């Protein structure tokens with residue numbers, strides 16, 4: 001149907017990180033006309049959002065045409081309701097949805113609602129995850145709450161707020177280095193920067209409406225990760241080995257690359273094994289695959305925990321670069337296991353590892369933790 005799938009952005013960040021402040025500023029931009037904002041509220045956490053002052057259970061129409069609502073129940077019900085309103089003409093247009101999560105939320109269930117619901121996958125697509133990090137409390141929050149580390153790990157864009165309140169620039173530098181360490185693929189932006197607007201924060205998805213093409217490198221975060229590599233050897237401010245950063249060590253972001261085509265069955269089995277053995281440890285996965293069956297059309301995969309978004313095929317390789325590239329963001333998942341599993345399925349088994357044929361007969365042949 002025309003206008004579908006509607007891009008959904010998830011705005012997350014710890015309590016008081018500045019989500020509402022940023023959102024209020026962004027919504028003044030005419031580029032966000034016809035946007036619905038859903039405040040996803042779990043439990044009894046009190047909110048005092050300016051934006052939703054008069055919101056009851058229903059959806060309210062803001063003066064600039066944006067819609068806003070608070071959800072206490074299931075996010076999927078609200079999303080389904082929006083589609084229903086659109087189809088029955090009660091909403092004229094819906095260009096975008098922003099879901100603001102409460103501070104304590106683990107972002108994975110929100111992402112799953114968008115990606116996995118059978119009735120919604122046709123109507124919505126995940127555009128990206130924007131994570132606010134409060135510069136003043138960021139380090140302490142990351143130390144205390146693994147959810148905060150997860151929020152940073154799954155982000156496509158990380159926005160630093162309250163940098164104006166930081167008196168020691170070294171603090172800011174240390175925090176930035178730490179965020180880079182947790183998530184090398186995300187773009188790191190400053191909330192106060194005039195450039196941190198609609199263009200920088202939205203349309204993180206594979207399809208870029210500005211260029212009307214798919215940008216695989218940007219979507220996979222390879223540009224940002226590449227920049228990070230450049231700075232990696234400057235010898236400063238790395239979070240490695242710091243006792244207070246115990247949660248950081250548990251989160252890993254890595255790429256799996258294979259230069260030739262891979263049969264669909266091999267990829268399917270690799271992903272199945274990964275998700276069934278380690279689903280809850282897979283915070284996010286995105287990738288493009290060169291299929292043996294149809295090498296000229298890349299297969300795009302995108303998943304959160306056990307949920308895999310229905311894979312789609314692009315008409316052609318947008319950046320001319322073929323091959324299979326998967327980016328995995330994991331929590332407590334042994335990287336060596338994943339690499340060996342991937343190598344086996346792409347037919348490059350290591351010496352003490354079974355090959356693909358052996359794994360297809362006995363999927364447990366590689367012992368994962």
Ligand SMILES: Nc1nc2c(ncn2[C@@H]2O[C@H](COP(=O)(O)OP(=O)(O)OP(=O)(O)O)[C@@H](O)[C@H]2O)c(=O)[nH]1
Nearest residue numbers: 014015016017018019020021103161162163165191
């Ligand atoms: N100085 C300064 N204050 C900020 C900035 N961003 C947000 N604040 C203030 O921080 C407080 C919390 O901001 P909110 O936007 O309500 O944060 P939130 O993430 O929506 O908060 P919750 O919904 O409670 O999780 C407010 O008093 C804001 O005015 C900033 O960049 N600089």
